[in-house]
Amino acid sequence: MRRFLSALWAKLSNRPLALCDSGDVDGITSAALFLRKYSNGVVVLAAPSEVNRSWWIKRLFWTFVADLPCPGKALIRADHHRTNKPCAKVEFYDPEAPCSALMAMKAFGLEGDPVANSLVKVAIETDTASVTSDEAEKLDLAVRFASYNEKIYIVRSLAVNGLGSLNNVKIRDLVNRGYRAKKLMLEIASRIPIREVINIYSPVNLGISYRQLTIELQHRGAKMVNILLRLDRRTFRYYCGADRSSPYDCTQVAARLGGGGHKYASGAQYKSPFFSPGKGIEVFINTLKTYLNTDRLEVLELTGNSVRAMTY
Incomplete structure (x- = not known):
């Protein structure tokens, strides 16, 4: 319900509206790049399966869609999944790209923005399963176990502060939660x-x-x-x-x-x-x-x- 109301409010107030993947760093950083470009924008996060079955997501016209199947009505879409068919008016789609955030950065003309570049770097690391930097690991752990509201908080913080957000007390707590879950995962492995x-x-x-x-x-x-x-x-x-x-x-x-x-x-x-x-x-x-x-x-x-x- 919160997502629907957020989208409805964006439409009623004539604000740019984005739909991005909720499940990983690539979708979260794509959403942050959208807000970096459109500071008055509204972000809705969803899983691919939700896009395919949600009537209201399919009914709305989205300013931007990233890292998801196209809901059917979109101005701009940034993606790199072979299984997601293009359908937006303007497509930044490359199945050979390492992540959708890279395509989002190009879509918004943010290639010269140091914050955008640092976000894309960690998105590439996480989406190609080649995490080498401390920042990529921490952001990945924070996102994986965050609730919906916490993910929106991460998106907004990244849009303004970039990877400096990892010094935020609330986000550090999310990272620590992720480390505890990772320890359990390693024990199971x-x-x-x-x-x-x-x-x-x-x-x-x-x-x-x-x-x-x-x-x-x-x-x-x-x-x-x-x-x-x-x-x-x-x-x-x-x-x-x-x-x-x-x-x-x-x-x-x-x-x-x-x-x-x-x-x-x-x-x-x-x-x-x-x-x-x-x-x-x-x-x-x-x-x-x-x-x-x-x-x-x-x-x-x-x-x-x-x-x-x-x-x-």
């Missing part, structure tokens, strides 16, 4: 046997970043990591990560589950039939069997402190 392809099912949310877990397992030697998280009785979230030197293509799995992304990092969110909630797991297993061309699939089930191997 240490219990997972490394295979070329690792398939994981988590029936409950363990309070970690599952995207971060895919990256960590890749660093430890996996060539492809598939994770299914059960969000509620019927809703499931799929995460995929693949090594760039491998033949695996995450979009081939994510697209079959109704999602998309990049060859080496994709995701999807879907619901199982109302009367058959268990079908959500079957869809995941059967999709992987088809893609991997196998009749037997090992799936590791994460439950609290235990990892149990199941064969389907």
Whole structure:
């Protein structure tokens, strides 16, 4: 409701209105670049799955859309996902670009702005899973575990103060929360046997970043990591990560589950039939069997402190 009211207020007050991805640093920095260009603008954050199913998002005309499927009515769109089809009046779209924030910076003519360049740098690091700077790690940790209101706070702070926002007390607290979750993620990763392809099912949310877990397992030697998280009785979230030197293509799995992304990092969110909630797991297993061309699939089930191997 807050997002709808924010968008409605922007329309009634004739303010520029942006729709950006809520899930990662790329979307958050793209939103910050929008506010750096339009200080009176209004930002709405959403996940790709929300764009596809929300009637009011599709009804509005957006000044700017970044790092998301186009809702249908947009003036400017900045993106680099092969699975997101262009549709805005002005497209800054390059599937070879390392992040959407780079395209947003070009869209707003901010290439000469040091703050914009520093934000794009960390967006490139996080979106290519090649985090090397302290700033990129901290911003990534802050964003991953922030609530919607906290993400909007981060966007506004970045727009004015750039990476200096990391010295903000409130954002430092978010970073520390992220470090605690990362520690738990590393403990879980240490219990997972490394295979070329690792398939994981988590029936409950363990309070970690599952995207971060895919990256960590890749660093430890996996060539492809598939994770299914059960969000509620019927809703499931799929995460995929693949090594760039491998033949695996995450979009081939994510697209079959109704999602998309990049060859080496994709995701999807879907619901199982109302009367058959268990079908959500079957869809995941059967999709992987088809893609991997196998009749037997090992799936590791994460439950609290235990990892149990199941064969389907």
